Amino acid sequence: MRIDKFLKVSRILKRRSVSKDACDADRVFVNGKAVKPSYKLKVGDVVTVKFGTGELTFKVLSLQEHVKKEDVSSLYEIIGE
Numbered sequence: 001m002r003i004d005k006f007l008k009v010s011r012i013l014k015r016r017s018v019s020k021d022a023c024d025a026d027r028v029f030v031n032g033k034a035v036k037p038s039y040k041l042k043v044g045d046v047v048t049v050k051f052g053t054g055e056l057t058f059k060v061l062s063l064q065e066h067v068k069k070e071d072v073s074s075l076y077e078i079i080g081e
Contacts (some may be wrong), residue, residue: 001063003028003047004037009067010075012049012056022049046079056081 001009004019007028013019022028023037027050030039041047041060048057058076067075 001041001065002037003030003035003039003041006041006060006063006075007049009064011069011072012058012076027051047076054081 004016004023007013007019007022008016013022019028020037023035023039026034028035029048029050030041030045032046032048041063043060043063045060046057047060048055056078057080058078060076062075064075
């Protein structure tokens with residue numbers, strides 16, 4: 001699954017266009033490397049998203065196309081904030 005779609009499906013970022021913009025601005029890192037929106041995410045990858053005031057680091061546990069709001073936490077495990 002593409003990183004921009006995962007960030008939207010997992011509700012870490014609100015819209016896919018926002019996810020794309022974050023990747024283009026080098027604010028999304030997978031395993032320590034800045035990635036483009038088309039990067040193919042894999043289970044076990046460690047993702048860091050930098051926000052204006054801080055950053056969120058999480059490990060990908062599952063890749064699913066559609067997830068209910070209640071089940072979002074099954075997609076990733078937060079490592080650091």
